[in-house]
Amino acid sequence: MGRAKKVVLAYSGGVDTSVCIPYLKHEWGVEEVITLAADLGQGEELEPIREKALKSGASESLVIDVRESFIRDYAFAAIQANALYENRYPLGTALARPLIAKILVETAEKYGADAIAHGCTGKGNDQVRFDVSCAALNPSLKILAPAREWGMSREETIAYGERFGIPAPVKKSSPYSIDKNLLGRSIEAGVLEDPNVEPPEEIYEMTKAIADTPDVPEYMEIGFRNGIPVTINGEEKSPIGMIECLNTAAGNHGIGRIDMIENRLVGIKSREIYESPAMTVLIQAHRDLESLILTADVTHYKRGIEETYTQMVYNGLWYSPLKAALDAFIQKTQERVNGTVRVKLYKGNAIIVGRSSGNSMYTPDLATYGADDKFDHKAAEGFIYVWGLPTRIWAQIGK
Structure with a gap:
């Protein structure tokens, strides 16, 4: 099943991404697999992960430190957008995916690969984020997802890996996916x-x-x-x-x-x-x-922009025309x-x-109810008359 000759694989060192290496070569006819592990501050020792990829059959195993860019270009942008998915989740995992996709594509271009690959299954969000982001950055690259297609249980996946010298997890694996x-x-x-x-x-x-x-x-x-x-x-x-x-x-x-x-x-x-x-x-x-x-109108309008922005990041659309337009709006509001x-x-x-803040719009002599109050209370009556005019006319016509 020769879909590609040279592939850059997003690599974590786990069972699925390790098994992807021999699977791509022996089942899909890939000649060369280059693995790429992104250092996002996960705290793991990345050198053993690099070595494991080589032992699993990778021709080259890369580890790239992207921590600075992750915070500066992705996390800080999300903070400016007050990005909380469903008003709760600050997108920690979702924000990492467009960055990983970016370095996958850059590495594929550098090494002359004709495809990128990942170990995502068919049930999660990450497959969408990787596939769509990579396609947006370089639509000519093929995108391979072996774990989405091989149909093996975890036990079968481990057994498949053992056939090619990939050791089974030494200790009983955690029941949690982290x-x-x-x-x-x-x-x-x-x-x-x-x-x-x-x-x-x-x-x-x-x-x-x-x-x-x-x-x-x-x-x-x-x-x-x-x-x-x-x-x-x-x-x-x-x-x-x-x-x-x-x-x-x-x-x-x-x-x-x-x-x-x-x-x-x-x-x-x-x-x-x-x-x-x-x-x-x-x-x-x-x-x-x-x-x-x-201002009040910018604050209220930005809330809707934030909701759209957050959904786009969660849904894998970081590199899209609407996201770029929303970025421009948000950056203007942050000046x-x-x-x-x-x-x-x-x-x-x-x-x-x-x-x-030196740019505060909170004005003490307008907000106070004390003797320093500078607000023109008489102006309120005319404002209320004009503001309420449509409502009053509507009520009169209805009688």
Whole structure:
């Protein structure tokens, strides 16, 4: 089944992507498989993963550190858009996919490959994100998804790999399916497939149980420049440093746990558990700062844009004309989003307790009810007359 001669395979080191290597070569007639592992801050030792790919039959095994770009170009853009899928999930996994697709395509072009491949199954969202993103970046590349077509159970997949020298997992594998990067963790499967079962504490890694969190709140001041977080308590942070600092601080207070029934793009509902401490705090702080700075009509209109933006990212349309147009709108709204937000971290909650900005539209002498009130109360009567005129006419005609 010679679909391609040279393939770049998105590689994680797991059973499926390892078995993809001999499967592509022996079942589909691929002559050369180059593997690519993206370092997104998953914390795993990537050198053993690189070596495993070579032992599994890859002609070359690449590891590319994309952590800086992941935060700067993808996570920060999502913060500016206040991107929360179904108003809860900060897209930690979804945001990584267009970046992986980008380096897959770049690597395929560099090595003269005629296809890219991934190990996604037919039930998840990632297959859509990879296929659509790669097609958008280079429509001439073929896209291969062996695990979507081979029809093997996990046991059969492991047995197939053993035939080609790929060792079975040494220890009993976790019942959970976990994806991890700098932005957080997603956990599914096992007992979590019953939506009525409380998640066991053992599944969490980045966040403390509320009972184990400090009894004293922690205050942090987060500084934003053009809608991008740049300082913590007045200290400049690199993009990676910003996320790592807030993951630790917020996770220590039990902030960032999400347990939701999620509507997948492929039409099924799935129970998903997420840990995303930094993104939870940053989106909340950013949205609050916007409320101080943006006009009412921009704020309200942007909410609809944010919803569309979030769905597009979740649905794998990062590289699309509408997404590019929404980016332009969002960037324009961020030109004045400069200032500081004070956040209280306590017992699973990130509570906004203060905000300030040189571009604030909050005017004390208009907002006050005290003696310094400068608002022209007499003007309100004429405003109400004009504002309510259509409603009044409608009511009169109806009588």
